[in-house]
Amino acid sequence: MSVPTQRLAGLDGLRxxxxxxxxxxxFFPAALPGGFIGVDVFFVISGFLITGLLLTERDVTGRISFGRFWQRRALRLVPPLIPLILIAATAAWLIGGDVLVGLGWQLIGAVTFGYNWVSIAGSASYFSATAPELFRNLWSLAVEEQFYxxxxxxxxxxxxxxxxxxxxxxxxxxxxxxxxxxGLLYQPGDPTRVYYGSDxxxxxxxxxxxxxxxxxRSGGRADVAPRLAALLARWRPGLGVTALxxxxxxAFLLPDTGAATYRGGLLAVSLLSAVVIWAAVQGQRFGAALDSRTLRYLGERSYGIYLWHWPVLVLLQSRWPMTLTSPTVRTSIVVGLLAVSLTLLAAGASYRWLELPVRSNGVRGSIRRLRSRSARSPFRxxxxxxxxxxxxxxxxxxxxxxxxxxxxxxxQSEIERGLKAVDAAERQALQAERRATRSPASAPAPTGTGALITAVGDSVMLASAPExxxxxxxIAIDAAVSRGMDAAPDILKAQAKAGALRPVVVVGLGTNGPIRASQLDxxxxxxxxxxxxxxxxxxxxxxWTAGVNAALVTFAGRYRAVELANWHDAxxxxxxxxxxDNIHPGPTGGTIxxxxxxxxxDRLTQMPPAFGGLDAYRERDPARPLESRPPRMP
Structure with a gap:
């Protein structure tokens, strides 16, 4: 016996x-920094619809058939997934390069609906902007399937x-x-574990x-007092609008990695989404307003849009890497609009020629109809x-x-190259220190300009370490992946305490997050x-890059003994x-x-009193005015 279904007002619009x-x-992260919460809205809709279908099936048939339930879910989710995987993976092969990295485990996660846990096990990050993970968006599909x-x-x-x-x-x-x-398992920096986890x-x-x-009708609605029910009915549209x-x-305010998001923010979004659903389903006027023509069109095709949008974006950025670092808003808009157009075309085709036929006739029925029509038409x-x-x-x-x-x-290859160079230098320094301990007279004194320099940086500096x-x-280099400016004071303080901090300090941080003036102070x-x-x-x-560089320029302008290395413009x-990833340099980029x-x-040495070629560190004149320093870099 089939279970009757009906379209619920407002849900397509909310989708x-x-x-x-x-x-x-x-596509445009700066325009909507909290737009990722759309996934949580989907979760609430899915939990509501799936539970409603199961309850209705029990009312109609007297039981819940697990087999039929999972078959319906498979027919809804799997057919659109197959062409996505085949087309996106083949396109990635034709493009080549970084977009292929990790494709094997991604496909395993996709076909097993365990993408979230496979990613967690492989230490992949949802928030990484440097790893072009082709099927990253399938994590949420895995969470839903595990729930089902x-x-x-x-x-x-x-x-x-x-x-x-x-x-x-x-x-x-x-x-x-x-x-x-x-909330309890959240860790600052990269909350992928709690974001991906089904638990x-x-x-x-x-x-x-x-x-x-x-x-x-078998739930708690009958227990609501009539007066309260009438009051809720009167307030329903206003509550729905307020919750929406x-x-x-x-979507504008929640940060994607901030503590507020994971310690109550996403739960609040879920509760607000539930209020929107309640107001839409129970109140026809609000539900009809949500189901405007455009929103309903997008909602009906939302599954295909969600599936295709991320692989399309990754493939476009892999094909034209300049779009990742273009300084112009115009280029970003053009690429985003192209990605939107391709996504809508792919999702529309999937909906028209795959999702609707399979939903109406099943896989076998759709194949039979296709064969029957093809037999009557050579063109088909x-x-x-x-x-x-x-x-x-x-x-x-x-x-x-x-x-x-x-x-x-x-x-990753360039970072590993730099890491090997830094490790080799540290081993040589340790061996020299041991020789000096055994025979102080035979220990050579450090020579070269680098002997005066301590460098602290992130993975960009690490990739440039050999150069x-x-x-x-x-030179003494202390660089690490994903390091931010907030780590620098403690690192330098430890080196100063150990007597290892040299006369010249180079700080290359700012790639991984915004900075504050107090950190520079x-x-x-x-x-x-x-x-x-x-x-x-x-x-x-x-x-945050523009803000980081502006803060560095402002800070350097306040002090004679602070100068800028203009890596950005160089x-x-x-x-x-x-x-x-258009961030980490290779050997020639490391030279730049x-x-x-x-x-x-060199600009620092031009300011008397100066280094004298960086081989004679001399005391500065603290009374010298800022106006007398040479012109700063543009």
């Missing part, structure tokens, strides 16, 4: 809003509880436990399920043959992509007035010398990095 938030967040796998069993057990309020309370407790887990990010699904139980405004406000037989050949070619392309996928990105060592023999306080400071500007397509005309540092040091 359209949710997918729009996610797409804008990925276990929820029917849990719901059957819950339905054994006769008290409707207790039943709803238990589901709410599950939602709260998941949200608490996210810590299922509260939206449980919230939707609780709403379905409350709305169902709250969701949209969160030709198209069917072309589709079969195309499918074989795409399968071959996907296989080739998996076989030829490199083990690491070009950026810094070649340009400044004896702390750095100068640690190194003291008798040391020179060189600050390296940042080059990366990040929303590398901008030569992005072909960067790795595939080292030369930008040298130019800054």
């Amino acid at each position: 359209g809003i949710a997918v729009g938030l996610v797409v804008v967040f990925h 796998l276990v929820w029917p069993f849990a719901l059957v057990a819950l339905l054994l509880v006769r008290n409707g309020r207790l039943r709803i309370g238990l589901v709410c407790a599950l939602a709260l436990a998941s949200a608490l887990g996210m 810590t990010h299922s509260f939206g699904l449980f919230t939707g399920a609780a709403l379905a139980l409350l709305s169902h 405004a709250g969701v949209l406000a969160a 037989r030709g198209w069917l043959a072309l589709a079969a050949v195309t499918g074989l070619l795409l399968a071959g392309g996907t296989t080739a992509a998996m076989v030829t996928a490199p083990h690491q990105t070009s950026a 810094l060592q070649a340009g400044f023999p004896g 702390d750095i100068r306080a640690v190194i003291g007035p008798d040391r020179e400071l060189v600050l390296v500007t940042a080059f990366a397509e990040r929303e 590398i901008a005309p030569h992005t072909d010398l960067l790795a595939g 990095y080292a030369e930008s540092v040298r130019a800054a040091l």
Whole structure:
């Protein structure tokens, strides 16, 4: 027996809003920094609909058929996923390079609906902008599928509880436990574990399920007093509008890695989404307003839009890497609009020729209808043959992509090259120190300009380490991946305490996050007035890069003994010398990095009293006015 279904007012429109938030967040992140919350809106909708369908099936048939439920989910989710994987993987193979890295494990995660846990096990990051992970968006599909796998069993057990309020309370407790887990396990910096985890990010699904139980006739609605029910009915449109405004406000305000997001922010979005659903489904006027023509169109195709938008963006950026670091807003807009157009075309085709037929006739029924129509039309037989050949070619392309996928990105290769150089220098320094301990008279004194320089930086400096060592023999480099400016004061303080801090300090941080003036003040306080400071500007397509460089320029303008190494402007005309992420330099790019540092040091030596060629560090005149320093770099 089939279970009757009906279209619920407002849900397609809400889907359209949710997918729009996610797409804008990925295509134009600066315009909507919290648009990722659209996924949580989807979770609430899914929990509400799935639980409602299961409850209706139990009312109609007297039981819940697990097999039919999973079959319906497979028919809804799997067919659109197959062409996405084949086309995107083949396109990645044709493009080549970094976009192929990790493709094997990504495909395993996609076909097993375990993408989130495969990513966590592989230490992949949802928030990394340097790793072109082709199928990263499938993490949320995995969370939903894992919920669909276990929820029917849990719901059957819950339905054994006769008290409707207790039943709803238990589901709410599950939602709260998941949200608490996210808050407790959250770690600043990269919250991928709590964002991807089914255990810590299922509260939206449980919230939707609780709403379905409350709305169902076997739930708690009958327990609501008539006067309260009338009051809620009168307030419903206003509450719906207010809750929707709250969701949209969160899309502008919630930071993607901030503590507020994971310690209550996403839970609040889920609760607000539940209010929107309740107001739309129970109140026809608000639901009809949500189901405007445009939003309903997007909502009906939201699954395909969500599937295609991220691979399309990654492929475009891999094909034209300049779009990652273009200084013009116009270029970003053009690329974003192109990605939107391709996404809508792919999702529309999927909806028209795949999703609707399979939904109406099933896979076998759709194949039978296609064969029947093709038998009556040579033109359609030709198209069917072309589709079969195309499918074989795409399968071959996907296989080739998996076989030829490199083990690491070009950026990772450059960072590893720098790490080996730094490790080798540290081993040599340690050996020299041991020789000096055994025979002080035979120990050679450090020579070269690098012997006066301590450098602290991030992965960009690390990738440039071999060239810094070649340009400044004896330089001491302390650089690490994902390091921000906040780490510098403590690192320099430890070196000063150990007596290892040299007369010239080079700080190359700013790629991985915004900086504060107080952090720069702390750095100068640690190194003291008798040391020179060189600050390296940042080059990366990040929303904070311009602010970082502006802060560095402002700070350097306040002190004679602070100069800028203009890495940003030096590398901008030569992005072909960067790795595939357009951030980390290769050997020639590393030389430009080292030369930008040298130019800054040369400007410092031009200010009397000076280094005298960096081989005679002399005391500065603290009374000398700023106006007498040479012109600063442009």
